[in-house]
Amino acid sequence: MTAEVDDPAHRDRSAETAPDDDRPADPPGPQALPYGLPGKPLARGPFLFGLVGGLGVLTAIGIAHLLTLSLGVIVQVVVAMFLAVGLNPAVEALQRRGLARRWAISIVFAGVIFMFVLFGFAIVPPVSQESADFIKAIPGYIDQLAANPTLRQLDADYQLLPKLAEFVTGGMAASLAGGVLGAGLVVLESVFTGVTLLVLTLYFLGSLHTIKEYLLKLVPSSRRTRTKAISEEILDGIGGYVAGNVLISVIAGALTWAFLSVAGVRYALALALVVAVTDLIPLVGATIGAALVTGVALLQSVPLGLVCAVFFVIYQQVENYLIYPRVMKRSVDVAPAVTVIAALFGGALLGIVGALLAIPVAAAIALIIREVVLPRQAQN
DSSP states (O other), rough: OOOOOOHHHHHHHOOOOHHHHHHHHOOOOTTTTTTTOSSSOOOHHHHHHHHHHHHHHHHHHHHHHHHHHHHHHHHHHHHHHHHHHHHHHHHHHHTTTOOOHHHHHHHHHHHHHHHHHHHHHHHHHHHHHHHHHHHHHHHHHHHHHHHOOHHHHHHHHHHHHHHHHIIIIIIIHHHHHHHHHHHHHHHHHHHHHHHHHHHHHHHHHHHHHHHHHHHHTSSSSHHHHHHHHHHHHHHHHHHHHHHHHHHHHHHHHHHHHHHHHHHHTHHHHHHHHHHHTTSSTTTHHHHHHHHHHHHHHHOOOOHHHHHHHHHHHHHHIIIIIIIHHHHHTTTTOOOOHHHHHHHHHHHHHHHHHHHHHHHHHHHHHHHHIIIIIHHHHHHH
16 A cells, blocks of 8 residues: 655645535536527517516406406495495494394394385385376377367378377387386396395305404504504494484485375375485485475475475475484594595496495595504604
8 A cells, every 4th residue: 555645736736626616617618508608588688578568568458358347246345345334333233232243133134125125115016006007098198189179180181190009009019018128127137236235245244353354464463453443443434424324314214204194195105215215325315316206296286296395405404404414423524525526526436336435435535644644744
């Protein structure tokens, strides 16, 4: 065996030839890359940049198109959540009296269904009866027209009555048939939408606490307490607004039913329910209901219609200046000008549903500005 000699030159040559793990490897030679060295990444090229940008634009357009197609479903979900938040105070009031939450939800929901059934039974029979009476009265109207001397002379000159009879038996019958079919489809669609809305409201009402806890988990833990306090105040305001609006509508319907019953207007209960439902619409709802009821009363007699008009003018002043401020003073804190502007924007965007949702949304935005935006501005 030969002894190993500690040669410094040998040690230096070994260190030079030993691989260094910390030093980056040399690029492969031409033999390992027969097609040459790779160029710059395509991601930095203008073509790929434009392609990715175009795909992003197409994706945004597709998402917007899908949202447009599903707008009806989105509106139903939002309205159902709004109703669930509005009905939750009544459920919690029953819970404070010792009822379990499921039984409290059942009682409140049974009351809502009862109101829908009562509205249907009050509206459908008068409409059906009036339609049947009008169809039966058409031959009598034609006979009265034929007995008129002026119309008889015009019929002799231009043959108006045969043309009128042809229109009634032909075109008008077809139009009525098409109208009845279209009205039937509208009624079926409305019933389906109403049932879907009630089912969604029931599910949201039953899982409202779970939904709130899940959404709070998405907030950073350092801001969770403050976010929970603000969200609870917003939900309480929405619930108070819905409860107050329903209470005002009930008062309007009850007083209207009492007045119409005393005045002798036909279909007093149905007309009172119409006033109660239209009174839920901000700004114009009470006026629409008053105009409809006054028009029906005018068809019965002119003095009765005038009396109804005077009643609604007086009642709307009482509601606007006495009932509404007292009921809503603890629900929503929104300036009157903001209320009008919010209702106008909501009605322009989503119609009646938007007008209903606009005021509590405006109250929520005002609360966030007051509690979040203004304190941050004061610190700067």
